[in-house]
Amino acid sequence: MSFIRSTSIIIRKEGLSIEALARNTLKIYLLAFISFVVSTSEYVIAGILDNIAQWAHVSMAAAGQLISVFAIANAVGSPLFVMITAKMDRRKLMMFSLWIVVLGSVMSITLPGFGFLIVSRIILAVGAGVFVIASKTIAAKLAPPGKQAGAIGTVLIGFSAALIVGVPIGRVIAAAFDWKVIFAGIGMLSMLAAFAVYRMIPSTEGEPPIPLGKQLALIRSPVILTGFGITFFWQLGYAVLYAYIVPFLHDVTQIGAHHISLALFAFGIATLIGSKAGGLLTDRIGIPRSLVGGMAVHAVALVLLATVAKSAAVTIALLMLWGFSAWSSGPGLQFNLVNLAPEASGIMLSLYGSVVQLSIAAAGGIGGLVTARYSVLGVSWTAAISVAVALMLAVIPFNQRRANNITMQRRQTHV
Numbered sequence: 001m002s003f004i005r006s007t008s009i010i011i012r013k014e015g016l017s018i019e020a021l022a023r024n025t026l027k028i029y030l031l032a033f034i035s036f037v038v039s040t041s042e043y044v045i046a047g048i049l050d051n052i053a054q055w056a057h058v059s060m061a062a063a064g065q066l067i068s069v070f071a072i073a074n075a076v077g078s079p080l081f082v083m084i085t086a087k088m089d090r091r092k093l094m095m096f097s098l099w100i101v102v103l104g105s106v107m108s109i110t111l112p113g114f115g116f117l118i119v120s121r122i123i124l125a126v127g128a129g130v131f132v133i134a135s136k137t138i139a140a141k142l143a144p145p146g147k148q149a150g151a152i153g154t155v156l157i158g159f160s161a162a163l164i165v166g167v168p169i170g171r172v173i174a175a176a177f178d179w180k181v182i183f184a185g186i187g188m189l190s191m192l193a194a195f196a197v198y199r200m201i202p203s204t205e206g207e208p209p210i211p212l213g214k215q216l217a218l219i220r221s222p223v224i225l226t227g228f229g230i231t232f233f234w235q236l237g238y239a240v241l242y243a244y245i246v247p248f249l250h251d252v253t254q255i256g257a258h259h260i261s262l263a264l265f266a267f268g269i270a271t272l273i274g275s276k277a278g279g280l281l282t283d284r285i286g287i288p289r290s291l292v293g294g295m296a297v298h299a300v301a302l303v304l305l306a307t308v309a310k311s312a313a314v315t316i317a318l319l320m321l322w323g324f325s326a327w328s329s330g331p332g333l334q335f336n337l338v339n340l341a342p343e344a345s346g347i348m349l350s351l352y353g354s355v356v357q358l359s360i361a362a363a364g365g366i367g368g369l370v371t372a373r374y375s376v377l378g379v380s381w382t383a384a385i386s387v388a389v390a391l392m393l394a395v396i397p398f399n400q401r402r403a404n405n406i407t408m409q410r411r412q413t414h415v
Contacts, residue, residue, distance in 0.1 A: 024142040027200055028151050031135040034193040035158030038101050038128040041186050042070050043166030045121075051179040056114035066121050068361060073122040075357035079128030079350035085130075086347070090204040091197060094134045098194040100127030105187030109180040114328050133350045134158060136334065138204060140345070146283055146319075148338075153279020154263035160327055164268030224348075227337050229394045231352060233357045234295060234333065237387035238326045239363035241302065241380050248376045251304075255312045263316045270323035278328030282335055288394075291332045295391040297325040302384035306377060 044065050047054070053063040085093055104124035108117060136152050143151035173182050241248065243269075249260050281290040301322040309315040337348040370378045 004065070007223075011221060021144060021264070024144075028142055030137045030155050030196060030200060031139055031157035032155050033100070034190075034197070035132050035135055035155050036130050036161045037158075037160035037186060037189045038098070039159045040166045040169065041101065041124045041128055041183070042074070043162050044170040045070070046171045046337050048174045048179045051174045052117070055119065055179070058114055062114070066118065069118055069362050070121045070125045071357045075249050075354040077122070077126040078133060079347065079354050081130050081346060082133055082356055083124055083372040090134055090138050091201050092203075094131055094138070094197050094201065095194045096217065097127045097134065098190045098197065100124075100129070100353045101190040102187045102194075103127070105183045105190065108183040109187075129350075129353055133353060137345055138201060140335075140338065141204060142202075148166070149282035149287075149331045149335040150276075150279035153276050154277070156247040156275040156327070156330050157272055160268075160271045164271065196320075224337070224340050226393055226396075227333070227340060228351065228355050230291075230390045231333050231337075231355045233390035233393065234298075234326075234329055235356050236366070237298070237302065237383045237385075237390065238364050239360045240367045240386065241305075241383040243364055243367050244371060244376055247371075248380060249315065251376050252376040253309045253315045255315050259312045259316075263312070263319055267315050267319040267323045270320035271327040274324035274327035275330060279326070279331035279335075282326065282332040287332050287336045287339070290337070291329055291394050292327050292391065293393060294328040294332070295387055299327070299384050299387040299391060301325055302380055302387060303346035306380040306384065311357050353356075364373040 005331060013312075049063045050208075052066070056063065088096075102126060104120045104122075104127055107120035107123065111120065132155070136155050139155045140148040140153040170179070170182055173179070173185075245264070246260060248272075249255055249263060255263065278290065278294060281294075296342060301318055305315075305318050306321060309318050333351055337352055338345045341348050366382065367379050370382050
């Protein structure tokens with residue numbers, strides 16, 4: 001009882017009662033669920049490309065461009081939208097973005113032709129991207145001091161869950177009903193989510209307007225550029241192998257076809273755990289150690305997949321290690337960027353999302369070139385090298401920052 005009482009006192013000193021802390025935790029999980037809904041609009045398309053190609057009377061290759069269009073619109077449109085609406089109340093911004101998702105969903109199911117479907121993908125990309133950015137910003141503000149990275153990790157669970165179950169959900173619904181039912185569901189859930197945000201999420205002031213010159217100065221900052229470089233090569237190392245994961249499992253590891261679904265399911269569960277654990281680790285041991293440790297394990301897992309993954313048991317275990325370590329870095333990378341420019345946290349998170357989307361687009365092209373010139377095995381080595389580059393980029397500034405802190409402490413001691 002004394003421990004509970006002392007914990008309550010500590011929480012109240014930090015400005016939050018136990019009841020308020022519980023309510024804020026519920027709100028963060030609400031944001032995670034809504035992030036899952038809107039992010040599903042991106043990943044579900046991969047599972048229904050054949051249905052869309054048949055409906056639109058286009059080739060599979062042409063239908064596949066819907067994925068690229070979404071990624072580019074998300075990478076370019078979301079940060080521009082966030083910059084333009086920097087002064088807007090964050091709750092209003094989230095509600096507005098959800099209504100944009102509703103509009104894109106309605107267009108997907110009502111307007112005829114492939115051209116209108118492309119337009120609807122652009123609208124969905126902007127709406128979904130802006131909501132995820134705003135939700136991570138709000139989640140960090142709802143969390144108590146020292147728990148911000150964990151809050152971002154919780155929101156990322158929704159994002160990663162969409163990546164895991166988006167394709168199978170699309171296949172099941174399209175087989176049972178019609179692919180348009182998927183977007184009808186996303187639209188209705190987004191509409192309900194807008195009302196839930198209005199009722200449950202507190203009004204939060206937007207960020208002070210940042211002059212264009214200062215925004216460009218932020219982007220040109222070597223430390224921030226390094227942060228984006230780490231993000232690009234980290235995500236590239238993940239996406240380049242994930243894009244070819246099925247042929248890799250079939251040709252390199254030689255596990256049976258009946259084990260591939262099990263392997264991918266286990267991998268997906270590991271990514272969910274990694275997202276949450278990464279945020280908790282960042283809060284507990286700090287950004288440098290959580291990022292460097294996570295990416296080191298990430299690189300080792302990729303090397304082991306390329307060299308020793310032959311049996312189903314070993315392959316599944318290494319896939320889970322890869323998924324856990326890869327997704328554990330996301331919260332720390334984002335929290336690091338927010339720390340580097342706290343006055344422009346929304347812009348930093350939006351640019352982070354853009355870098356992730358661009359690296360995903362690059363991963364498809366690089367993976368295709370490596371597979372065509374060498375083999376699928378070469379893709380795993382390419383992934384490992386990319387993560388190793390991200391690791392080296394992370395070690396250098398963190399070591400410099402540590403050395404600067406030690407120097408400052410020595411000076412203060414002498415004074």
